[in-house]
Amino acid sequence: MTHSSRIPTWNIPEQQKSIGVFDSGIGGLTVVHALMKHLPHENITYFGDTARVPYGSKSAEVVREYAFEDTRFLMQQGVKVIVVACNTVSAVAIDDLKSHFDIPIVGMIQPGAIAACKASSNQRIGVIGTYATIGSESYPRALKRCNASIESFSAPCPLFVPLAEEGWGSHPVAASVAEEYLAPLRRQQVDTLILGCTHYPILHGVIQEVMGKGVTLIDSGEAAAYEVERRLRENNILNTSKEQPNYSFFVSDVPQKFKQLGEIFLDKSDLRVTKVHLA
Numbered sequence: 001m002t003h004s005s006r007i008p009t010w011n012i013p014e015q016q017k018s019i020g021v022f023d024s025g026i027g028g029l030t031v032v033h034a035l036m037k038h039l040p041h042e043n044i045t046y047f048g049d050t051a052r053v054p055y056g057s058k059s060a061e062v063v064r065e066y067a068f069e070d071t072r073f074l075m076q077q078g079v080k081v082i083v084v085a086c087n088t089v090s091a092v093a094i095d096d097l098k099s100h101f102d103i104p105i106v107g108m109i110q111p112g113a114i115a116a117c118k119a120s121s122n123q124r125i126g127v128i129g130t131y132a133t134i135g136s137e138s139y140p141r142a143l144k145r146c147n148a149s150i151e152s153f154s155a156p157c158p159l160f161v162p163l164a165e166e167g168w169g170s171h172p173v174a175a176s177v178a179e180e181y182l183a184p185l186r187r188q189q190v191d192t193l194i195l196g197c198t199h200y201p202i203l204h205g206v207i208q209e210v211m212g213k214g215v216t217l218i219d220s221g222e223a224a225a226y227e228v229e230r231r232l233r234e235n236n237i238l239n240t241s242k243e244q245p246n247y248s249f250f251v252s253d254v255p256q257k258f259k260q261l262g263e264i265f266l267d268k269s270d271l272r273v274t275k276v277h278l279a
Contacts, residue, residue: 015240018077018080018246022085023047024049024055024066025048026164027161028198032266038229039228043239043248047070050257056158056161063093071105081103082097082101087198091109091129094107106228108221110227112196116146117143125192126190127140127153127155128193128194128195130157156181160200164203174203175209193217195207249272250276251274259271
């Protein structure tokens with residue numbers, strides 16, 4: 001597949017424009033992976049704000065500021081839809097983005113909550129995420145909107161992000177941290193656990209082992225990919241071209257590390273990554 005860092009021309013048909021995806025770092029590649037699998041003909045432009053990761057420990061005001069900068073960058077690339085592949089931004093800034101930008105915008109919270117409600121049998125659902133995501137209580141509210149009988153139990157897991165960024169998804173340290181973070185949720189006997197940060201699927205194996213085989217893990221990125229398809233169909237901008245898709249990757253810092261981890265995660269050997277400075 002072809003990879004390019006070029007800025008798309010403005011005269012291409014709307015259907016052939018890229019899906020824009022942004023995240024605070026490498027975690028959003030879990031969403032890109034889901035989009036590649038579910039929408040194999042779509043072009044994708046990704047921005048990872050690796051210079052300012054993590055977002056989850058920052059104030060809501062700063063997160064909103066970063067979210068607007070990230071969105072403007074993707075708009076400058078001529079994308080047709082934007083996927084906020086960051087649960088923190090989805091929790092604290094998604095409504096502001098939707099009201100300001102005239103483009104379909106898909107976040108992580110609602111798709112993940114709907115998928116969890118469908119998966120749960122005992123209506124006891126766990127949520128893990130950054131401090132900002134958990135503090136916003138966005139998932140509990142979304143779960144209640146799906147099903148008023150749902151009981152949800154939340155736990156912040158801030159160290160999961162740097163572990164994922166370091167590529168330590170199966171490291172013994174990750175297992176120890178997961179045991180510490182997830183013990184309270186095990187005691188609540190949840191049967192479904194929302195991975196409320198796009199970095200967390202990188203630690204999927206460790207989290208599943210700690211929680212046990214009887215607990216269903218919900219990847220909000222996977223759920224969001226189905227919502228993206230729905231929005232593309234709804235707006236009649238699904239790419240029907242059979243040409244090889246174009247994938248463009250931009251970061252705000254350390255493209256080599258991003259490239260190494262990205263190639264492993266996406267199983268691609270020719271990832272071209274461009275470092276950019278946001279205006």
